[in-house]
Amino acid sequence: DAGVTQSPTHLIKTRGQQVTLRCSPKSGHDTVSWYQQALGQGPQFIFQYYEEEERQRGNFPDRFSGHQFPNYSSELNVNALLLGDSALYLCASSFQGASDTQYFGPGTRLTVL
């Protein structure tokens, strides 16, 4: 049973650049949520996708956008990168029928220089 996968594992970008992170949900799951976790902090909710639409959004600027594909995989895009965007980006998947039981992927470590 494949768990949640994310790519890439690590990424280094410079300020002003754009980045795309990818996530494949756990087999049987159809809902994907994205989180940003800064060092020493808990994950901060960015948004959740279900049926290819953004269902909920946290307090993140429009520079953060996403997409969900028909196969339930998802992308997180961040434009105009800032130094403060350096963090671990986590994807979590769940099944709509139990949409609050989430399983996390290994994360993508983004460093902005």
Added chain:
Amino acid sequence: QKEVEQNSGPLSVPEGAIASLNCTYSDRGSQSFFWYRQYSGKSPELIMSIYSNGDKEDGRFTAQLNKASQYVSLLIRDSQPSDSATYLCAVNSVNKFYFGSGTKLNVKP
């Protein structure tokens, strides 16, 4: 005011003791509550979920929920050095998930 508050610790307990981790939340409309364990450099791993007032036990772990006091706790019995990690409390409110900053637990052999 943060939505979910946890004592950052570290909480140090000897091997075999009971570790008690606590969490408070601000939104009375919160529907479900979770405890995750996160080892350094790894992603959070779900330990327990709880939805109604009272206790829920799973092996060495017991989650306790008191909605009137807006309080969630996690007890770890017979603590092991392998339990040393950061424990994150999470709350679901209208499909938005709020995490605390986590409590670091050290179990000393």
